[in-house]
Every structure is written in C-alpha cells, then in structure tokens.
Amino acid sequence: MPTPSLAPSEPSPPCPAAPGHLPGGQPSVLPNAGSLAELLRLLGLSRSECDLPALPPCVRVLRIRPDATLLHEGTPGRAVYVVRSGTFKCVRMLEDGDEQVLSFAQAGELLGFEALHGGARRCSAVALEDATAYALALGELHELQRRCPAFGDALRHGLSRQLTLAAETAEMVSTSSADARLARFVLWSSARMAQAGHSPTRFRLRMGRRDIASLLRLANETVSRSFSLLADSGCLRVAGREIEVLDLAALRERARNTRIPPSDTARQRSMPTGDGLPGIGHWWTGSAARLAA
Structure with missing residues (x-):
C-alpha cells in the first residue's frame, strides 16, 4: 500500500493575516535531512543510530523562513510537528483582530499536538527566525511506532514536557x-x-x-x-x-x-x-x- 504524501505545510487560512504581520512564504521540504535518532533525541530519548531503522517517508523535515506560518488556527490538523531548530511563537486571533501570543517554542518542542484527538488547530505557529521542524503525518504515527517502538515512549515524554512548559508559562x-x-x-x-x-x-x-x-x-x-x-x-x-x-x-x-x-x-x-x-x-x-x- 503506498505511503500517503504529506503536504509541506498546513492549508492556508481563509482569513487575511493579522495587521502588521508580514507572511514569510510557505514551508519547504528539506530532502535527505534528519534521522530517527535525532527525532528521538529532540523528544528527550537517546538511542544509537545503528539500533534504529531509517527515517520513514511519512516523516519529513521542513524549512520555515522567518515570519512564515507553519500552522494555521482553525484548520484541521494533518500532522504533528517537532521543532528541530529555530524559534516559533504560538498565537491566536482575538475577536478584535489583535494577536495574542500564547507561548514560544524552540528545539524539541511539539507543535500542533492538539490534532492527536482530531481537533482543529487552536492557534497558529509563526517562525521568529529561520527554523526547521519534523512533520509527522497523523495517519502514520502507529506505523512509525511499529517500526520503532521507542518512538511511542519519546512521544509521551515530549507531550509530558509540553504540560510542564505550559505550567511555566502560566506561572510567569x-x-x-x-x-x-x-x-x-x-x-x-x-x-x-x-x-x-x-x-x-x-x-x-x-x-x-x-x-x-x-x-x-x-x-x-x-x-x-x-x-x-x-x-x-x-x-x-x-x-x-x-x-x-x-x-x-x-x-x-x-x-x-x-x-x-x-x-x-x-x-x-x-x-x-x-x-x-x-x-x-x-x-x-x-x-x-x-x-x-
């Protein structure tokens, strides 16, 4: 059965960008970039490269230019993202059209994980600098865990870390x-x-x-x-x-x-x-x- 293709980015939002926001273009796929060992390490789990299979086609590494939007608020989620490098701001649009920053994300953090329960994107993720991220197709997560059982542990570790980071942000x-x-x-x-x-x-x-x-x-x-x-x-x-x-x-x-x-x-x-x-x-x-x- 052929592996479903993964679009490089989320669908564009139907509404215009927030006032003052300059779009940085669409994310692009970096061919032959990344490894399963690096992905696990970013999620907090160290494994030797020789003990792991090759990075499957359902996992891609994206390059996101400064001011480019990786996730769009309100759109259905098709993938979970792990920040590989760079910094993102997670924002939501308020009723008055202003932008509310919810958090900042850097290497090792998960973006768009609310899609794991089938919900729409709760916020947008915008790159603050040149950045890269692993894109994990939702429909292939079980297959990825079958090929690499350690991935399930790494994903749970990453999700647990996101809860800690959310608590720290609230405490601020x-x-x-x-x-x-x-x-x-x-x-x-x-x-x-x-x-x-x-x-x-x-x-x-x-x-x-x-x-x-x-x-x-x-x-x-x-x-x-x-x-x-x-x-x-x-x-x-x-x-x-x-x-x-x-x-x-x-x-x-x-x-x-x-x-x-x-x-x-x-x-x-x-x-x-x-x-x-x-x-x-x-x-x-x-x-x-x-x-x-």
Missing part, C-alpha cells in the same frame, strides 16, 4: 507585578538557553518587545519600562534584544515578588497588566533558577 503571569513577570520571563529564557547548551547569562532574545508584552499580558510600554528598571537596579544589561544577566540573586528576588511594590504602584497603575492566572509552584526558584546559575 501569576503575579500582579509587571517587573516580576518580566524577571520570570528572563529567568525562563535563561534556563532554556542552558538546556540548549548556550550561555544562560548572555543571550539574544528571538522575540521582540511586542511579542513579550503579549505573552505576559502587559502593555508594550510597561515591558520597556520594566526592562529599564531591571537594568537600572543592576539585574541586567540590555542592548536591544541582547541580554546579560548581571545579578542572578537580585533577579530571582524580583521574580519572587507577588505584589506590586509600593514604589512601583504609581508607575504601573496606569499601565494594564492583565489578569493573573492561578499559581502552580515557584519554578523560577527551582529547576529553572538552578539551570541559570
């Missing part, structure tokens, strides 16, 4: 203080850099202030002011998107704050901060902070 906005939200975001970014093998104290943010503000449910001006406050207090050195963590202990102390400091109340009173979400554990003083140490 569980405080009323804008400065604490931004401090948590910087610690979270630092920890992810460390996990990727990069410096946890000097790194470049792949996303702009507007996307950070949208994720943290803050106004753009509030994020800029909070960056300035963290820099003035000696926690960070900020040059555009370049970040250097100068005082990790002070940054952690800022992240622990669950209320707006009296000195900051007047400054933040006029700036919307959004509604806080229920707290789910102080991750920024736990594993993420240890990674950033």
Whole structure:
C-alpha cells in the first residue's frame, strides 16, 4: 500500500493575516535531512543510530523562513510537528483582530499536538527566525511506532514536557507585578538557553518587545519600562534584544515578588497588566533558577 504524501505545510487560512504581520512564504521540504535518532533525541530519548531503522517517508523535515506560518488556527490538523531548530511563537486571533501570543517554542518542542484527538488547530505557529521542524503525518504515527517502538515512549515524554512548559508559562503571569513577570520571563529564557547548551547569562532574545508584552499580558510600554528598571537596579544589561544577566540573586528576588511594590504602584497603575492566572509552584526558584546559575 503506498505511503500517503504529506503536504509541506498546513492549508492556508481563509482569513487575511493579522495587521502588521508580514507572511514569510510557505514551508519547504528539506530532502535527505534528519534521522530517527535525532527525532528521538529532540523528544528527550537517546538511542544509537545503528539500533534504529531509517527515517520513514511519512516523516519529513521542513524549512520555515522567518515570519512564515507553519500552522494555521482553525484548520484541521494533518500532522504533528517537532521543532528541530529555530524559534516559533504560538498565537491566536482575538475577536478584535489583535494577536495574542500564547507561548514560544524552540528545539524539541511539539507543535500542533492538539490534532492527536482530531481537533482543529487552536492557534497558529509563526517562525521568529529561520527554523526547521519534523512533520509527522497523523495517519502514520502507529506505523512509525511499529517500526520503532521507542518512538511511542519519546512521544509521551515530549507531550509530558509540553504540560510542564505550559505550567511555566502560566506561572510567569501569576503575579500582579509587571517587573516580576518580566524577571520570570528572563529567568525562563535563561534556563532554556542552558538546556540548549548556550550561555544562560548572555543571550539574544528571538522575540521582540511586542511579542513579550503579549505573552505576559502587559502593555508594550510597561515591558520597556520594566526592562529599564531591571537594568537600572543592576539585574541586567540590555542592548536591544541582547541580554546579560548581571545579578542572578537580585533577579530571582524580583521574580519572587507577588505584589506590586509600593514604589512601583504609581508607575504601573496606569499601565494594564492583565489578569493573573492561578499559581502552580515557584519554578523560577527551582529547576529553572538552578539551570541559570
């Protein structure tokens, strides 16, 4: 029985792009790229290349240019994607036509996994830089697991990790203080850099202030002011998107704050901060902070 072909990308949405969004073109297939060992490693499971079969035709590696959309909100899912390189933002369109950033995804993270239960895409995934991703056709997942039993364990591990990442994102906005939200975001970014093998104290943010503000449910001006406050207090050195963590202990102390400091109340009173979400554990003083140490 011939293997069903996998289109390089999701079908285009019937509605126009959000205001200010510049489409980056359609994803393209990279021939002879990737391996099953690499796919399993990205999902958190190490296996020797010699112990694994060749990458089956139902799995393809896609290249996604900056600003190109890999997944389109509202369309039926045909594949699950594993980020191989680069960074994506996951966004949904609000009723007023504005764009809400839900999360950022980097190497090893799953995109479009809601399609596993047959639902429509809950959000869009847009590349923030040149990126690649494994595309796993939904109809071939069982066959892939039959050929490589370890794939099932790797997929479950990857899905479990997504739940952890979702909890961390929710925790970032569980405080009323804008400065604490931004401090948590910087610690979270630092920890992810460390996990990727990069410096946890000097790194470049792949996303702009507007996307950070949208994720943290803050106004753009509030994020800029909070960056300035963290820099003035000696926690960070900020040059555009370049970040250097100068005082990790002070940054952690800022992240622990669950209320707006009296000195900051007047400054933040006029700036919307959004509604806080229920707290789910102080991750920024736990594993993420240890990674950033």
